[in-house]
Amino acid sequence: MTAILPLPPGSTLGILGGGQLGRMLAQAAAKLGFDVAILERETDAPAGRVAAHAIIGAYDDPLALNALAELADVVTFEFENVPAASVEALMALGVEVAPGPLALAVAQDRVDEKSFLNARGVATVAFAAADSPETAVAAAAAVGTPCLMKTRREGYDGKGQTWVEHAADAAKAFESLGARPVILEAAADFVRELSIIAARGRDGAIAVYPLAENHHEKGVLRRSVAPAEVSASAAEQAERIAARILTGLDYVGVIGIELFELKDGSLLVNEIAPRVHNTGHWTQDGCEVDQFEQHIRAVAGWPLGPTAARAQVEMLNLLGDEAAGWATYAAQPETRVHLYGKREAKPGRKMGHVNRILGSL
Numbered sequence: 001m002t003a004i005l006p007l008p009p010g011s012t013l014g015i016l017g018g019g020q021l022g023r024m025l026a027q028a029a030a031k032l033g034f035d036v037a038i039l040e041r042e043t044d045a046p047a048g049r050v051a052a053h054a055i056i057g058a059y060d061d062p063l064a065l066n067a068l069a070e071l072a073d074v075v076t077f078e079f080e081n082v083p084a085a086s087v088e089a090l091m092a093l094g095v096e097v098a099p100g101p102l103a104l105a106v107a108q109d110r111v112d113e114k115s116f117l118n119a120r121g122v123a124t125v126a127f128a129a130a131d132s133p134e135t136a137v138a139a140a141a142a143v144g145t146p147c148l149m150k151t152r153r154e155g156y157d158g159k160g161q162t163w164v165e166h167a168a169d170a171a172k173a174f175e176s177l178g179a180r181p182v183i184l185e186a187a188a189d190f191v192r193e194l195s196i197i198a199a200r201g202r203d204g205a206i207a208v209y210p211l212a213e214n215h216h217e218k219g220v221l222r223r224s225v226a227p228a229e230v231s232a233s234a235a236e237q238a239e240r241i242a243a244r245i246l247t248g249l250d251y252v253g254v255i256g257i258e259l260f261e262l263k264d265g266s267l268l269v270n271e272i273a274p275r276v277h278n279t280g281h282w283t284q285d286g287c288e289v290d291q292f293e294q295h296i297r298a299v300a301g302w303p304l305g306p307t308a309a310r311a312q313v314e315m316l317n318l319l320g321d322e323a324a325g326w327a328t329y330a331a332q333p334e335t336r337v338h339l340y341g342k343r344e345a346k347p348g349r350k351m352g353h354v355n356r357i358l359g360s361l
């Protein structure tokens, strides 16, 4: 069975993952007339509670994947660590999965990701791979120190990373990250971090949002301001980079591309996320069509919507207990509150965000 595209309203759309990104995707899908089926690991997760169907199971549970395929002809995901085998299983059941397996494979492995980018003419920091204490020392010497060691797979929010000051320290650093395959990255001497959220439709059309300027604390995004004040050259570079990546991956959906802006104005790609992205949350209150609706439009085979900014927005993540301050934010006329419905406010956990309108454009 193959999906009818464009997917007509009234159809059921599947999402792998039950977190806040799945929740906001489900809300956007509902707005366009779709029913949503979420596959999530735990009952009572943020996404399942706003969806028509919540299937509880592991992402590689054949019964759960079958149940999802029964309901949905088109499936997408909210996080990049979906097992490749799950995507293949869904595709074998006749489900259209977007973004596709190539985008997932490239985004799941930091070495494959940078190799793909460089092969497409997209610049990154210098890097080397290692899979033993000895090769880690050699890799650190090759890229130069200080350098940043990251696990090749499964890192997020700054987890699975450690700085290496001297090449000889790389052996211990390798052990400290669990003796798993790693990448060693040259330190990026950036003046600031930017990102571009972009989308590609099933017809190959590309749409890009204005750039965001991002500030991290302890590896976690704290705030973004967008549209960022950038030179015309930075905007052009970012758009060219986005187009190369989207085309190179034959991509369908929204992608988040994290960038380092260097002193000379050139941009390096830090990493790509084959999904809606935290630095794109500002689009909910700043743009014609936000990143969540855009992603649903793309995977459903609908035309992409306009991405122009209507306002400059400061997006602030509400981490842990900060979400308890919702009433203060709700009382500010320039602030829009977005809460994820998470039951427990663990320290550092993303509980919600606010979009503060800095000014209309």
Ligand SMILES: Nc1ncnc2c1ncn2[C@@H]1O[C@H](COP(=O)(O)OP(=O)(O)O)[C@@H](O)[C@H]1O
Pocket: 125, 148, 155, 156, 157, 158, 159, 185, 186, 187, 188, 189, 193, 216, 219, 258, 270, 271
């Ligand atoms: N090569 C690098 N040089 C300097 N800083 C870096 C480098 N790589 C990452 N960082 C910093 O660490 C943050 C998190 O790293 P990133 O690779 O984006 O991992 P994650 O998957 O956890 O988001 C980045 O936003 C940036 O601030």
Ligand SMILES: [Mg+2]
Pocket: 258, 271
């Ligand atoms: Mg990152």
